[in-house]
Amino acid sequence: MEPFLSVADYERIAEERLEPGPWAYLAGGSGDEWTLRENRAAFARWTFRPRVLCDVSAVSTATTVLGTKIELPVVVAPVAYQQLYHPDGDCATARGAAAAGAGLAVSTFCTRSHEEIAAAAPGLMQWCQLYVFRDRGVTSEHLAEAVAAGCSAVVLTVDTPRLAQRERDLRIGFAVPSDLPLPYARAAIGDAAKNPADQFALLDDSVSWRDLEWIASEAKLPVVLKGVVTREDAETAVEHGAAAIVVSNHGGRQLDGAPATLDALPEVVDAIAGRAEIYLDGGIRRGTDVAKALALGARAVLAGRAPMFGLAAAGEDGVRHVLEILRDELTLALCLLGCTTPEEIGREHLQRAVS
Ligand SMILES: Cc1cc2nc3c(=O)[nH]c(=O)nc-3n(C[C@H](O)[C@H](O)[C@H](O)COP(=O)(O)O)c2cc1C
Numbered sequence: 001m002e003p004f005l006s007v008a009d010y011e012r013i014a015e016e017r018l019e020p021g022p023w024a025y026l027a028g029g030s031g032d033e034w035t036l037r038e039n040r041a042a043f044a045r046w047t048f049r050p051r052v053l054c055d056v057s058a059v060s061t062a063t064t065v066l067g068t069k070i071e072l073p074v075v076v077a078p079v080a081y082q083q084l085y086h087p088d089g090d091c092a093t094a095r096g097a098a099a100a101g102a103g104l105a106v107s108t109f110c111t112r113s114h115e116e117i118a119a120a121a122p123g124l125m126q127w128c129q130l131y132v133f134r135d136r137g138v139t140s141e142h143l144a145e146a147v148a149a150g151c152s153a154v155v156l157t158v159d160t161p162r163l164a165q166r167e168r169d170l171r172i173g174f175a176v177p178s179d180l181p182l183p184y185a186r187a188a189i190g191d192a193a194k195n196p197a198d199q200f201a202l203l204d205d206s207v208s209w210r211d212l213e214w215i216a217s218e219a220k221l222p223v224v225l226k227g228v229v230t231r232e233d234a235e236t237a238v239e240h241g242a243a244a245i246v247v248s249n250h251g252g253r254q255l256d257g258a259p260a261t262l263d264a265l266p267e268v269v270d271a272i273a274g275r276a277e278i279y280l281d282g283g284i285r286r287g288t289d290v291a292k293a294l295a296l297g298a299r300a301v302l303a304g305r306a307p308m309f310g311l312a313a314a315g316e317d318g319v320r321h322v323l324e325i326l327r328d329e330l331t332l333a334l335c336l337l338g339c340t341t342p343e344e345i346g347r348e349h350l351q352r353a354v355s
């Protein structure tokens with residue numbers, strides 16, 4: 001068998017191993033998948049401006065997010081239904097993330113409880129991704145369990161008041177197995193709702209800025225707003241007390257035609273001017289992608305599909321190795337840019353590619 005050298009190697013094996021339904025759900029985007037492609041294409045629109053003779057004998061990728069140290073500026077993004085990709089589901093992802101020194105954001109549609117995840121990976125930085133159900137009691141209970149299990153932030157996903165049309169899933173008839181454990185969603189959705197669209201229809205699409213304070217007061221944890229791509233929303237998020245913002249278009253799975261996240265990042269970074277931490281997700285497949293996001297002002301990135309390719313291909317070891325590949329590629333990029341820490345990368349290390 002060929003060695004696994006890159007995230008793309010894991011992607012190929014994941015596609016081979018998964019049934020067509022779960023693969024479509026993992027790989028696909030919304031509409032024409034224009035935004036999905038743009039997320040990747042945007043990285044190619046920037047080239048590096050490397051600097052030489054900078055003494056890079058000691059390079060570290062470690063950083064902090066919301067005050068917690070992680071060994072690489074990568075948090076595994078919240079991804080639903082992970083038991084579709086490996087029998088150990090979210091616990092395998094947690095162990096892989098912990099072994100690599102990354103953080104983990106756990107989806108509302110996780111297949112293991114926060115408590116089980118914390119027990120599987122002691123010491124892991126665990127965040128709770130929140131979708132608000134119409135039944136606020138379900139959401140309050142979810143938050144209480146996240147707090148009890150030691151989650152250190154709530155990631156409120158704000159780009160999904162309705163689920164976008166994902167044509168790959170519809171063509172293939174992808175359905176969520178009714179026996180998939182969903183500890184924080186099953187109480188609201190029951191056993192009947194089998195399509196992601198039916199399950200998401202039970203979310204509260206009336207959620208607005210007012211609810212941020214309710215969530216912060218229920219959890220008493222910093223709130224990270226995930227799914228912002230404009231300076232206006234970034235400003236409002238900070239005014240409402242968000243501790244961090246994820247510049248995200250849901251991996252090209254929601255509004256098709258939304259900008260690539262790397263294109264949206266500079267306007268958000270400039271508007272916020274250090275008042276909140278800013279992260280980016282969408283299309284991270286290489287350590288050089290992480291480097292470009294950091295250069296444009298992100299403090300860290302979230303990676304969704306890349307660690308899931310690892311999970312589907314090789315379980316916990318696959319997640320760990322994918323994250324190690326990103327870390328090693330980032331270390332090399334830092335070194336060759338003349339930087340010894342993530343904080344040293346800046347806009348001066350990038351220029352627009354000449355087309
Ligand atoms: C299969 C799949 C399921 C996802 N489930 C969730 C989810 O439950 N909650 C959420 O906030 N985002 C979810 N996302 C979006 C990711 O958190 C993230 O924004 C996106 O995957 C980043 O793009 P990337 O996959 O190219 O890294 C999901 C993404 C994928 C691919």
